[in-house]
Each structure stands twice: as structure tokens, then as C-alpha cells.
Amino acid sequence: MKVMKMMKKAAALFLTVGMVVSLAACGGSNSTSSQPAENKEETTETGSTAGAAESAAGIDKIVFGTNAEFPPFEFISSTGGAIGEFDGIDMAIAKQIGDDLGAEVSINNIEFDSLLIALQNGQIDAIIAGMTITEERKESVDFTMPYYNATQVMIIKEGTEIAKAADMEGKNIAVIQGYTGETCVKELGFEYVSFKKGPDAIMDLINGKSDVVVIDSATAQKYVNDNKDANLVIVEDNDQFASEEYGIAVKKGNTELLNALNAEIEKMVGDGTIANLADQYAVAAEE
Numbered sequence: 001m002k003v004m005k006m007m008k009k010a011a012a013l014f015l016t017v018g019m020v021v022s023l024a025a026c027g028g029s030n031s032t033s034s035q036p037a038e039n040k041e042e043t044t045e046t047g048s049t050a051g052a053a054e055s056a057a058g059i060d061k062i063v064f065g066t067n068a069e070f071p072p073f074e075f076i077s078s079t080g081g082a083i084g085e086f087d088g089i090d091m092a093i094a095k096q097i098g099d100d101l102g103a104e105v106s107i108n109n110i111e112f113d114s115l116l117i118a119l120q121n122g123q124i125d126a127i128i129a130g131m132t133i134t135e136e137r138k139e140s141v142d143f144t145m146p147y148y149n150a151t152q153v154m155i156i157k158e159g160t161e162i163a164k165a166a167d168m169e170g171k172n173i174a175v176i177q178g179y180t181g182e183t184c185v186k187e188l189g190f191e192y193v194s195f196k197k198g199p200d201a202i203m204d205l206i207n208g209k210s211d212v213v214v215i216d217s218a219t220a221q222k223y224v225n226d227n228k229d230a231n232l233v234i235v236e237d238n239d240q241f242a243s244e245e246y247g248i249a250v251k252k253g254n255t256e257l258l259n260a261l262n263a264e265i266e267k268m269v270g271d272g273t274i275a276n277l278a279d280q281y282a283v284a285a286e287e
């Protein structure tokens with residue numbers, strides 16, 4: 001889960017690429033490095049031929065789209081967060097990007113399902129939303145290099161007989177609309193109910209209507225910690241749920257912003273900034 005493990009996991013994933021192909025849409029991307037370079041549809045419409053460092057100087061404002069319902073990556077903090085009321089790992093990354101580039105950064109909080117459209121419409125410049133890099137999404141947007149490694153997990157009430165993904169068959173399964181977790185369950189061929197927000201799915205589980213919620217690992221951990229009385233536990237199935245990588249998305253062909261963001265992510269992964277943020281917010285989530 002931790003970024004430190006990311007490279008190892010990515011390497012393992014790469015080596016077993018033949019095996020994970022059938023899970024790819026469920027588990028996310030098989031690529032281990034920056035995808036945009038091989039993107040045939042990429043254009044140079046922006047007229048930018050500059051490298052990351054040079055182009056960064058030209059960026060004075062970035063509107064990031066997110067869905068602040070995905071702790072510990074993005075959530076609204078009543079006491080104030082990294083950017084206005086928005087806090088979390090992604091929000092701290094966005095703030096750091098703004099500081100480094102000398103750009104004004106703002107957050108547009110919209111439904112997760114609408115983020116890709118908002119980017120295509122030009123309503124936002126980039127998506128930072130714990131968004132998994134998938135082949136399907138890459139058809140409509142460009143992603144930066146990965147900055148975080150995750151996987152889908154199952155949250156159940158202690159005692160529910162689910163030890164692996166296949167055990168969900170016949171159970172009441174809850175997912176969140178448009179998340180990769182939904183894709184995973186769909187691919188398994190099981191019926192499910194999809195909720196607009198994570199907390200709604202968790203409430204359904206706590207109330208006993210749903211037997212299991214499928215969601216990203218770090219977010220699952222946060223919900224389990226936040227609902228101690230409900231005796232929720234996490235069940236992993238790494239054979240079924242492949243490793244996923246989060247990336248920041250930009251509009252197709254926006255190479256100027258993409259280069260600047262890639263340079264930032266490379267730096268923040270390399271110097272441990274993102275690993276530290278992940279630890280910091282995971283600890284905060286347990287308090």
C-alpha cells in the first residue's frame with residue numbers, strides 16, 4: 001500500500017503481465033511508467049515544445065477537479081485543510097505543486113462520475129482524485145506517471161463468510177458509482193448496488209442491508225477506523241484484485257501541464273514527500 005512498496009509491486013505486476021491481463025480492467029493499468037509518450041492521439045495543440053522545467057514557468061493557475069468524498073486522499077475538513085476546506089493526501093500534493101510552480105491552485109469539488117467530462121469540457125485543468133489509471137480512461141484523458149499504488153478490497157462485518165472475492169456470489173454487494181471497484185464486481189458477473197458516495201455504501205453495510213463493500217484499500221482502512229463500533233474488517237484477495245496506480249489526469253494533448261505535473265510527481269515520489277503524506281494522513285485517519 002505504501003509508496004515505498006510501489007516499485008516492487010509494479011515490477012511484480014510487470015513480470016506477471018500475461019497473467020493479469022484478464023484482470024487489467026478490474027485492477028487498473030499494467031503500465032509501469034509514464035504512458036503519455038506512447039499515446040498516439042496526443043497532439044501539440046498547445047504549441048508547447050518546451051521541457052518540463054521551461055513549460056512550468058508558463059503555468060500560473062491550475063484548477064484541480066476532485067471529489068472530496070474519498071478519505072484519506074480528499075475530504076472536507078471543518079477546521080480547514082491543505083487548500084481551503086479541502087484536505088487529504090491529494091490536496092496536499094496539489095498544494096505543493098502550486099507552491100513549486102508558483103501557480104495559483106484551486107479545487108473544484110464535483111461528482112466522481114463527472115470528473116472526466118469536466119476535464120474534457122475545460123471546466124477543470126486536471127483531476128486529482130485517487131483516480132486509477134485505466135486503459136478505458138486513457139482513451140479520453142492523459143495521465144501522469146503513477147504516484148500511489150492501491151488495490152480493491154472488501155469491507156465486511158466481522159463474521160460474514162467472505163474470505164475471497166468469489167465468496168461474494170449471492171451476497172448483497174455495494175460499490176460506488178464509477179469507481180474501479182464497480183468495474184471489478186461487474187467483471188466477476190455478480191449483481192450489486194451502486195451508491196453515489198462511499199459513506200452511503202458504508203452506512204448500508206453497517207445497517208446490515210449490504211454484506212460487503214468493494215472499495216480502494218486506503219479508503220477502506222479509513223472507514224474501518226472511523227466506525228470502530230461496527231466491527232468492520234477488511235478482506236483482501238490479491239489474486240482477484242490486481243494492483244492499481246493512481247495518476248493525475250489532464251485534457252488530452254495538454255502536454256505543457258502534463259510535463260510540469262510529471263516533473264513534480266517524479267520529484268515528490270523520489271524524495272519521499274508522497275510516502276510521508278500517505279503516512280501522515282493514514283495516522284490522522286486513525287485518531
Ligand code: GLN
Nearest residue numbers: 070129130131132179180
Ligand atoms: N481509485 C478508484 C477509481 O479510480 C476510486 C477513486 C475515487 O473514488 N476517488 O475509480
